[in-house]
Amino acid sequence: MFRAVSAGRPGHSGERAPLVAQPPARQGFVPRVLGRGLVVALALQPAIAAVQEPDCRLVRxxxxxRSMRSVFASGPATYRHYASGGVDYRCSDGTRVLADSAIVYESDNQVQLYGSVVFQDPETELRADSAFYFSNLRRLHAWSNVQVTDRISDAVIEGDxxxxxQASEFRALDLIMVEGGEPHATFFVAPTAPAPPEEPPEADSGQVVAEPPEADSGQVEAEPPEADSGQAPAGEEADAEPADTLPPVPWEVDADRFQLEGRRYFRAFGQVEIRRDSLTAFGDSLRYDQEVGEMVVTGGARFEGQAYTLVGVSVSVTPAGPRSEVVLARENARLSGEQMEMAAPAIRLFVDGGNVDRIVALPDVPPQPGGDDEIDTSGLSPGDAERLRALSRTQEEETETEPPEDSLPRPVVLxxxxxxxxxxxxxxSPDQRLDSVVSVGDARAQGVGQDTLRGADLPEALRQDWLTGDRIVARFGRGESGDTTGRLETLTATGNARSFYRVFPEDTAEVGTDRRPALHLVSGAEITIHLEGQEVVGxxxxxxxxxxxxxxxxxAPDSLASDTMRTNPDSMVPPDTVRPPDTLRVSGPPPHRATTSAVPAGSGTRAWVRRPKAPVPKRRFPATLA
Incomplete structure (x- = not known):
């Protein structure tokens, strides 16, 4: 295991020169996150090829x-070698090891390095105050001011x-653990490769092709930017640095413990805190899969950005560019912001430069990526690892059932x-301003903050004003100067559209008047409601x-006679009391109502039917917006 190599030092006893560790050939993966050379440098490892080992020598x-020989009553003699005053080991593969002093124990194949320990190769550098390497166990310990740097990606991990x-026949991947001394990691997540362009469906495939929006379809179209908005017009490029030349922003991670497994997995455990630009995340653990390109925070996961907070059982981040990413909260996802709140089984955010441009609430929870490779098989033999994967697949097949349709809550925006x-x-929400909200599939909108006590004798389903349709688009306008919140202007329902609202008497402040509302129900191919503030105006x-x-x-005349709780009207309402306006009160007669002579109140139901001159074209809408 160890080979004597003369250092050519004058005055040396010549009995035995300080020895250099020559461990066996290494098998398995090479760490990608921290570079190939970490494996070689940490233990004066051989080259990747099993048949060719590097030549490592003590050059200075x-x-x-000094060398010492120990003789025991039984067994062969053992040797212990000391070198001090600064040692310099170099290997033919470019690895270099520096330390203030070193001790080599031949009996148990152990090398101890003390003081300003540095391992270097073309890809990796490790620094520590002390390090021990046990070649028979293929294990290295380093402690006190440990710092590992990947020279290629500039990733840095620090700890105590x-x-x-190392990988072996019992361990498929190398395993590195860093802990103690408030561990900290700085690393860069590479953006995922863009998806290949979708091919147009075949003529007989049955796939619905999106058609260009019609003038009255209610579909949101991009409008040209205003003169002072700073946004580049369509067809022109803004005077900004190209996206591919922007320097990547690193992820800063604090945790109780870090783990690197092979070239693929980076994990953090215990009080995980992540920072990047204006994004901050918290959770119990973190997992980054380099091949999948997704970083997942689990255990009370919480992401905080500019004016929003996203929580879920797990929250994942998939980089889409140097300064953009897609954030996905899975299971019981909740989003809270200054302008709105959202709840859904899963919520996906599209973030660019710290700003959220688009948010999508999903009806189902997307599966976690990875599959069998996500099972922790560290320390198991290949056979045991495969049996564990097979058992996991069997359990998934036994428990895999279709959830009932109402088992997941519907996405909702408030x-x-x-x-x-x-x-x-x-x-x-371009430029951090709420522009529009689109709901697809059995969409329903209803007013909030309405006076439900007025008309309290109505059935519960009729105590709120509402609008339904296959698709509903809510459009927001700019508020007053200095107001960054959006102002709801229109609600448009298309496809089986229906609208219900209550019409209260004009003079609602007069005491003693009948406050029961008239009810108005309309159905059509498309319904658009115009609002000013919180009042319907058309x-x-x-x-x-x-x-x-x-x-x-x-x-009825005697309907109030039996009311034992009746009081004098003016004993409960001060003369200067003003009732707040109804949020969905409609001024004037019902829309598109046929012109008829006045009908006395209480005569019952009035109905009308208006048919267009030309047939209404049928529209198809997607089932989801993900």
Missing amino acids: VGGHT FLTYD ARDFQLSGDSIAVF MDVDGETEGWHFDPLPA
Whole structure:
């Protein structure tokens, strides 16, 4: 295991020169995150080829060298070699090892390095105050001010203690652990490769092809930027540095313990905190899969960005560019921001330069990437590892059942003026301003902050104003100067659109008046509601339209006689009390209502049907927005 190599030092006893560790050939993967040379440098390793080992020599000893021979009653003699004053080992593969002093124990194949220990090769550098290497166990320990640097990617891991187990017949991948002394890691996550362009579907494939939006379809189209918005017009490039030349921003990670497994996995455990630009994340553990290109935080995962907080059972980050990423919260996802709140089984954020441009609420939880490779098989033989994977697959097949349709909550968005739900919801917020919210699949919008006590005798389903359709688009306008929150302007429902709202008497402040509302229900191919503040000011209905208007029936003369709780009207309401306006109150007669003579209140239901001159074209909408 050890080979005597003369250092050519004058005055040496000549009995035995300081020895250089010559461990066996290494098998398995080479760490990719910290570079190939870490394996070689840490233990004066041979080259990757098993048949050819590098020639490592002690080329310089700056001070004293000494060898000691120990003889025991049983067994062969053992040798212990000392070198001090600065030692310099160099190998033919470019590896270099420096230390203030070194001790080599031949009996147990151990090398001890003390003081300013440095391992270097073309890819990796490791520094520590002390290091021990056990070649028979293929293990290295380094402690006190440990720092590992990947010269290629500039990744750095710092801690107080390092354990490195090399790959062997019982361990498929190298395993490096760093802990103690407030461990910290700085690394760069490479963006994932862009997906190949999609090919157009065949003529008979049955796939629905997106058609260009019609003038009245309600689909959100990009508008040209304003003159002072700073956004480059379409077809022109902004005077900014090209995306591929922007320097990457590193991820800073603090945790109780770091783990590197082979060339693929980087993990962190215990009180994990991640920082990058304006993004901060917290969780119990972190896993980065270099091949998949996704970093996942689990255990009370929480991501905090500019004016938003995203939580979930797990939250993953997939880089899409030097300063952009896709953030996905899985299971019971919640998003809280200044302008809206969102809840869904899963929520995906598209972040560019720290700003959220688009948010998508998903009806299902996307599966975790990786599959069998995500199973921890460290320390197992290849046979045991394969049996563990087979057992995991069997358990998944036994427990895999289709969840009931109502087992997952529907995505929902709650804004200042309304609540919107659907099978899938997308929020568009360019330049950090809420622009539009689109709900697809059994979409429903209803007002919030309404006075539900007015008309409390109505069925519960009729105490809120609502709008439904296959697809609903909510558009927001700019608020007043200095107001960054969006102001709801229109709600447009398309596909089986229906609208219900209550019409209260004009004079609601007069005491003693009948406050029961009239009910108004409209259905059509497309319905657009116009709002100012929180008040409905108009409605447009397209296509074949049907509407119903229900006036409240007058109360019976003796209906209040038996009311033992009746009080004097002015004993409960001060003269200067003003009722707050109804948030969805409609001014004027119902929209598109046929012109008829006045009908006394309480006469019942009035209905009308308006059919368009030309047939309404059928529209197809996607099932989800993911």
